[in-house]
Amino acid sequence: MAAPRRSLPMHPDPAAMPPDADLRTYGEGPGEECGVFGILAPGEEVATATYYALYALQHRGQESAGIAVSDGNRIVVHKDMGLVNQVFSPSSLAGLQGHLAIGHTRYSTTGSSTWENAQPRYHESSTGGGVAIAHNGNLVNTADLARTLGTAATNDSEIMAALLARDADVSLEEAIMRIAPTFRGAFSIVAMDEDRLYAFRDPQGVRPLVLGRLPRGGWVVASETPALDITGAVYVRDVEPGELVCIDEAGGVVSRRFAEAAPKHCLFEWVYLARPDQRQHGSSVYAVRHRTGRVLAQEAPVEADLVIPVPDSGTSAAAGYAAESGIPYAEGLVKNRYVGRTFIQPTDSLRQLGIRLKLSPVAEIIEGKRLVVVDDSIVRGNTSRQLVAMLRAVGAAEVHLRITSPPIKNPCFYGIDMATRAQLIGANMTVDEITAHLGADSLHYVTLDGLISATPDARDDLCRACFDGEYPIGVPGEHEDLAATKFEAV
Ligand code: SF4
Numbered sequence: 001m002a003a004p005r006r007s008l009p010m011h012p013d014p015a016a017m018p019p020d021a022d023l024r025t026y027g028e029g030p031g032e033e034c035g036v037f038g039i040l041a042p043g044e045e046v047a048t049a050t051y052y053a054l055y056a057l058q059h060r061g062q063e064s065a066g067i068a069v070s071d072g073n074r075i076v077v078h079k080d081m082g083l084v085n086q087v088f089s090p091s092s093l094a095g096l097q098g099h100l101a102i103g104h105t106r107y108s109t110t111g112s113s114t115w116e117n118a119q120p121r122y123h124e125s126s127t128g129g130g131v132a133i134a135h136n137g138n139l140v141n142t143a144d145l146a147r148t149l150g151t152a153a154t155n156d157s158e159i160m161a162a163l164l165a166r167d168a169d170v171s172l173e174e175a176i177m178r179i180a181p182t183f184r185g186a187f188s189i190v191a192m193d194e195d196r197l198y199a200f201r202d203p204q205g206v207r208p209l210v211l212g213r214l215p216r217g218g219w220v221v222a223s224e225t226p227a228l229d230i231t232g233a234v235y236v237r238d239v240e241p242g243e244l245v246c247i248d249e250a251g252g253v254v255s256r257r258f259a260e261a262a263p264k265h266c267l268f269e270w271v272y273l274a275r276p277d278q279r280q281h282g283s284s285v286y287a288v289r290h291r292t293g294r295v296l297a298q299e300a301p302v303e304a305d306l307v308i309p310v311p312d313s314g315t316s317a318a319a320g321y322a323a324e325s326g327i328p329y330a331e332g333l334v335k336n337r338y339v340g341r342t343f344i345q346p347t348d349s350l351r352q353l354g355i356r357l358k359l360s361p362v363a364e365i366i367e368g369k370r371l372v373v374v375d376d377s378i379v380r381g382n383t384s385r386q387l388v389a390m391l392r393a394v395g396a397a398e399v400h401l402r403i404t405s406p407p408i409k410n411p412c413f414y415g416i417d418m419a420t421r422a423q424l425i426g427a428n429m430t431v432d433e434i435t436a437h438l439g440a441d442s443l444h445y446v447t448l449d450g451l452i453s454a455t456p457d458a459r460d461d462l463c464r465a466c467f468d469g470e471y472p473i474g475v476p477g478e479h480e481d482l483a484a485t486k487f488e489a490v
Pocket residue numbers: 206265266267268269411412413414415416463464465466467
């Protein structure tokens with residue numbers, strides 16, 4: 001007879017949380033998504049390992065963080081709003097003892113910034129056990145699933161956890177095999193009951209998910225390989241699109257397929273979302289970005305004195321542009337790495353500072369120079385316009401913008417907060433109009449073909465919808481109200 005199972009969620013009083021403030025870093029780049037991690041390693045400090053893995057995944061979400069741990073009898077969850085090092089302390093980690101853990105860093109759109117939406121999500125199963133999940137992605141059939149469940153809930157992760165717990169009467173493994181095929185959209189999920197770790201990924205494999213092995217035994221799964229590196233795990237392979245991986249206490253790994261793979265990996269992971277030291281299905285993100293910079297230099301050469309990146313995601317591509325063009329590379333912009341997120345709303349006068357909160361120019365480098373400025377994307381255009389003005393204010397002679405993604409013309413429904421179509425400058429202006437609007441001397445976006453050629457992926461294996469409008473997973477209402485719709489991203 002199994003020991004009694006219960007969950008002991010530890011959390012602050014939600015009423016004591018700050019109001020639903022805008023927690024985002026000042027700026028207007030694409031919203032990042034979420035990071036997930038799981039570990040099964042008897043005899044190891046799994047909560048501490050998860051803490052450091054979440055640190056490595058902090059770039060994928062800075063709004064909230066959480067860890068769920070099982071000692072074989074019960075699942076304990078600790079989660080809160082804030083960065084990983086704000087949410088966890090030595091004493092909170094000491095209370096998370098066990099052999100099995102999952103963790104989550106969350107990004108979300110404004111309006112869903114609540115403690116309740118922090119992950120992992122926990123539900124008691126129909127047999128009295130527990131189910132916890134951590135999700136990266138976004139479903140497009142949340143309303144249908146909510147009807148199936150008979151709930152008014154609107155959060156896709158909450159509904160997925162509730163559905164899996166409801167069907168876990170035989171085992172969580174069988175529940176996933178039964179329920180996962182009903183999910184539509186992007187989902188890279190780590191899940192656990194008291195005994196086993198599970199990882200599964202949508203048939204399109206939109207968001208990444210990798211499997212690694214610990215040198216002393218034990219397994220980990222993570223959104224990105226830097227989370228494996230920090231725990232000492234060795235990359236084994238990706239969790240395949242449409243695959244469920246089940247890992248038991250003895251370290252046995254079972255692979256099952258709940259759907260045929262039909263890969264549509266997110267092209268934007270290569271451009272912006274992933275860390276440059278991430279290896280995405282075995283290939284280096286840094287190398288792809290560096291090649292993209294070379295492609296940009298071939299597509300749009302210009303006479304200039306310096307190539308400078310907009311840190312951090314423009315850095316690798318700027319190095320590639322410099323290498324291809326022979327124009328010297330320089331760090332003309334300094335990023336404030338500690339800006340993080342703030343609960344403090346800027347006053348109207350401070351709001352004018354805008355980009356200065358994040359980036360600062362090095363006048364000694366920029367003054368009198370013709371600059372090639374390499375950035376990853378332009379969403380609404382506000383930040384790029386401020387950037388050009390800031391560079392001119394410190395004496396740049398010319399500013400030539402080179403962008404490592406094609407114009408973003410369509411919103412993302414698979415987990416990235418990119419704004420609505422009406423807000424996207426690439427959807428509403430020509431490149432010439434954008435150049436004039438930003439005040440740049442020239443502007444070139446890498447072509448879609450050029451970007452794809454820099455990746456190891458075949459065109460048909462990529463989701464490119466924000467660039468070309470071809471949504472690989474149908475979005476309900478897409479044709480009626482796409483421009484005004486925003487989905488919650490996790
Ligand atoms: S729409 Fe763009 S950001 Fe979203 S999954 Fe597709 S390529 Fe990635």
